[in-house]
Amino acid sequence: MSYIVPPGLYAVGQPTPDSPVIVTANYKMTYDLVRQALVRCDAWLLVLETYGINVWCAAGKGTFGTQEIVRRVVSSRLVELVNHRSLVLPILGAPGVAAHQVKSQCGFLIRYAANRAADLPEYLGNGMQTTPVMRALSFSLAERLVLIPVELVLELKAVTLIALAVLLGFSLAGSFADGLQAFSAYAGAFGCGIALTPVLLPWLSGRRFALKGALLGLLWTCCCYFLSGGGWPLLVTLAAVLVLPAVSAYHALNFTGCTPYTSRSGVRKELRNSLPVMAGAVGTGLLLLLISLFV
């Protein structure tokens, strides 16, 4: 299956020279969403070459950008096809596009319409007015859920290696049952950070992702303790309290790359503050475990 739609000009319905021109990316899913939204409309669809990447990411990279728009407007001979001189763009494409430069280079006025393709019919129907609802960005549970598998796949290799090392280490130091227990504890902490934090994001207190993750990690550590019937040696308990929340915090912090509201400067600040703490916690925890082998 291909995720790429050939770039160029497409007709939706029966467009006339007066029909609007909608600009979108050539990521198949984006293209399909726009087409679906426009089923009852007549419009031109100008598909840019974004190499199969969605509008928001392509705008960040600059492929959904000023130069590509100008190039497509010229190569599709849009000037000969339509009477008007305006292009309708998704608001999320704006980071890559300088509207005034598009205007000066090819004569077309950019109109930033809405964030979601589903709002296009209303926008076209109401005389091209962006309502506050079309402008509002959302980050619903469903929108957060679809991001989790992507993150999981990215981290899977490293995490599997660590999990196996944990299983092996604890099995050798104690019994295979100890190994399994430690393995589940680690896997659970990873799950807290990578899946549970995104799911519960708006309801976890605090603004820092690492803190949200650490909080869940701590709860998970308590769960592990009581589920296993307790009675861990003191040093092992201390190590668990240090390491498991740090693991969860680290993966929670990684989710900042997926959210539509975390600034780069904010993430940089949070990383600076929390990375040393996480590394310190993991280091101390491992040291305690090592000591526990000899006491």
Next chain:
Amino acid sequence: MRGYRYLPDVVTLEFDPDLCVGCGRCFDVCPHQVFVIKENKAWMVDRDACMECGACARNCPVKAITVDAGVGCATGLIGEWLNEIKPRRKGCS
């Protein structure tokens, strides 16, 4: 964006009202309603909501807005830092 808020007082967004010609583009493109237009001028009303996407700066015709734009991705930033450290190490040895 209702229900979500990140760290305050960190963003690199700067706005020079003296340059602004009140075209309204920054209001059009900002996904977080950081700017409003009043009396033919832009007003930066919610600076801490900025996610540094760079849309306002790119679309301002008179360069009244500047921001160090980029993606707030922890893995990406760690990668950048590691890359910065590597050549330095080589230089020392």
